[in-house]
Amino acid sequence: MNAITVSSPGFLTTIQDLGRFGHAHLGVSQAGAADTIALRMGNLLLGNPENTPALEMTLVGGAFTFSSDCPIAITGANFSPIIDGHSVPLWTTVEIKAGQTVAFGAAKAGVRAYLCIRGELNVPRHLGSASTHVLSGIGGLSGRALQKGDELSYAPLDPIPYHLYRVVSASVLRELGPRTNLRVTPASEWESFTDEALGLFYSSSYEISEESNRVGLRLRGPTLKRTVQTDILTEGVSTGTIQVPPNGQPIILSIEHPTTGGYPRIASVISADLSSIGQLRPRDEITFELVDLTAAQDARRAQEALIGHRSLIAL
Amino acid sequence: MHRPDYPQLLIASDHSLLVRFGTEIDLSLHQSVRRLTHSLLSEKPRWFTNIHPAYASVLVTFDPRITELPEIRRRISRHLEQLHSVELPQPRCVEVPVVYGGEFGPDLRDVASHCRLSVEEVIQMHVSDHYLVYFLGFSPGFAYMGGLSPLLATPRLAAPRTRVPAGSVAIGGKQTGIYPVVSPGGWRIIGRTPLGLFDPKRDPPTHLQIGDEVMFRQISEEEFRSFFSSPDRSDRSELT
Numbered sequence: 402m403n404a405i406t407v408s409s410p411g412f413l414t415t416i417q418d419l420g421r422f423g424h425a426h427l428g429v430s431q432a433g434a435a436d437t438i439a440l441r442m443g444n445l446l447l448g449n450p451e452n453t454p455a456l457e458m459t460l461v462g463g464a465f466t467f468s469s470d471c472p473i474a475i476t477g478a479n480f481s482p483i484i485d486g487h488s489v490p491l492w493t494t495v496e497i498k499a500g501q502t503v504a505f506g507a508a509k510a511g512v513r514a515y516l517c518i519r520g521e522l523n524v525p526r527h528l529g530s531a532s533t534h535v536l537s538g539i540g541g542l543s544g545r546a547l548q549k550g551d552e553l554s555y556a557p558l559d560p561i562p563y564h565l566y567r568v569v570s571a572s573v574l575r576e577l578g579p580r581t582n583l584r585v586t587p588a589s590e591w592e593s594f595t596d597e598a599l600g601l602f603y604s605s606s607y608e609i610s611e612e613s614n615r616v617g618l619r620l621r622g623p624t625l626k627r628t629v630q631t632d633i634l635t636e637g638v639s640t641g642t643i644q645v646p647p648n649g650q651p652i653i654l655s656i657e658h659p660t661t662g663g664y665p666r667i668a669s670v671i672s673a674d675l676s677s678i679g680q681l682r683p684r685d686e687i688t689f690e691l692v693d694l695t696a697a698q699d700a701r702r703a704q705e706a707l708i709g710h711r712s713l714i715a716l
Numbered sequence: 717m718h719r720p721d722y723p724q725l726l727i728a729s730d731h732s733l734l735v736r737f738g739t740e741i742d743l744s745l746h747q748s749v750r751r752l753t754h755s756l757l758s759e760k761p762r763w764f765t766n767i768h769p770a771y772a773s774v775l776v777t778f779d780p781r782i783t784e785l786p787e788i789r790r791r792i793s794r795h796l797e798q799l800h801s802v803e804l805p806q807p808r809c810v811e812v813p814v815v816y817g818g819e820f821g822p823d824l825r826d827v828a829s830h831c832r833l834s835v836e837e838v839i840q841m842h843v844s845d846h847y848l849v850y851f852l853g854f855s856p857g858f859a860y861m862g863g864l865s866p867l868l869a870t871p872r873l874a875a876p877r878t879r880v881p882a883g884s885v886a887i888g889g890k891q892t893g894i895y896p897v898v899s900p901g902g903w904r905i906i907g908r909t910p911l912g913l914f915d916p917k918r919d920p921p922t923h924l925q926i927g928d929e930v931m932f933r934q935i936s937e938e939e940f941r942s943f944f945s946s947p948d949r950s951d952r953s954e955l956t
Contacts, residue, residue: 637734
């Protein structure tokens with residue numbers, strides 16, 4: 402049997418693909434990889450479909466022992482992974498041998514790393530996705546984070562010939578790297594904020610607070626006031642929505658956000674910057690830049706053009 | 717003051733569009749929400765990633781790699797033009813058994829004292845009304861229900877609980893609802909149902925659906941416990 406044994410799970414390691422879609426009307430959040438660019442690039446390096454599930458690690462990684470030879474790719478934040486005492490490069494195809502363990506340390510910058518394997522983890526699809534949503538106990542391995550001793554079996558694909566091993570080009574990595582200047586477009590309640598609040602919003606820096614996770618990032622910074630204090634009727638929200646609760650401190654919704662919310666929405670992070678949200682850690686300083694929809698579309702197209710085989714170079 | 721014309725199509729982000737029918741909780745707005753949701757969900761193949769119905773609005777999210785805003789706007793407008801001809805399924809009446817008070821409803825006494833009623837009166841009022849599921853949101857299978865007697869309205873807890881057990885029946889302000897999965901929550905818990913309200917392996921995965929009429933029925937602790945030993949505990953208690 403081909404299996405990965407979890408020798409140590411790390412702080413929070415879950416199985417994630419690109420998310421669970423089409424069930425928000427039942428209250429089911431999308432979940433999925435918090436940094437989709439990292440997951441897609443990892444799968445691309447391995448010749449997997451881009452939606453193939455991988456292990457998402459958070460802040461402190463784990464150790465995983467492979468029962469058979471398997472091409473892997475590690476992407477996202479650098480957790481200083483090692484195999485048999487040798488450090489493993491990120492953003493490239495690597496072969497792990499039967500009996501070897503890949504062990505991760507702590508992230509020096511960023512929050513999440515992805516351990517992608519060539520082939521497919523044998524985990525059930527719930528509502529069309531393998532993504533773990535811990536709060537509701539859906540997906541992944543029994544709807545929970547990985548624990549010490551867990552065994553993940555997988556269906557291997559043919560090995561990749563060494564001459565097809567690839568690495569993501571350094572210039573592409575620089576362009577795709579997480580941003581701390583998030584580009585936003587105005588959201589539904591933008592006009593209900595005072596001119597002073599709007600000015601503060603895109604001229605100040607905000608700090609990511611410790612109470613941040615896959616549900617959302619709570620920010621600390623200048624208080625944002627509205628011209629009226631009327632309650633908002635609960636409405637649908639999506640990943641990247643920036644809500645401002647009565648205390649005036651913004652919250653950026655991440656991939657496990659509730660499907661509806663009742664706080665005023667000041668702005669929305671553009672699609673091209675959603676992966677960056679997944680790499681922001683407590684005490685990081687961020688700023689917001691207001692852009693129009695054309696700029697948002699251009700940024701997304703430019704980014705998409707970089708996520709493909711053309712960005713991979715032979716080793 | 718100029719009243720904006722509804723429905724409004726608002727750009728919520730570069731990957732979502734909000735259709736707003738109004739800004740209040742109202743039965744006719746709910747009908748429009750339900751029609752649009754039903755109409756959009758019947759689209760095949762789907763050109764959107766998610767539909768988020770709420771009291772008086774529907775948020776449509778899409779993958780900007782596949783479709784872009786102007787196209788989404790055109791498609792939604794087409795659905796709105798034909799909204800009146802959408803045939804909705806007959807509303808279902810769903811009975812939800814609840815054991816009230818004790819360890820299952822730790823806030824029942826507080827609700828009673830806030831409302832200046834006896835515990836028995838609170839239970840009698842809660843089971844005698846019919847409730848409408850306006851939409852499912854927040855967490856998987858969580859039903860936002862209207863129809864709570866104004867006499868039972870009780871403010872939310874000052875500090876939300878970090879862990880509300882699955883099946884908890886609660887009152888939050890003028891609303892009543894059931895927590896389908898373990899989650900944090902600030903509503904006052906008055907009882908618990910043994911029904912499984914969310915199971916991703918079932919089709920549909922939620923016990924309650926948008927537009928359902930809900931009635932609560934008081935059960936004893938013994939009935940609650942025996943529910944879990946019966947052969948089919950996912951048995952639906954539909955009346956119609």
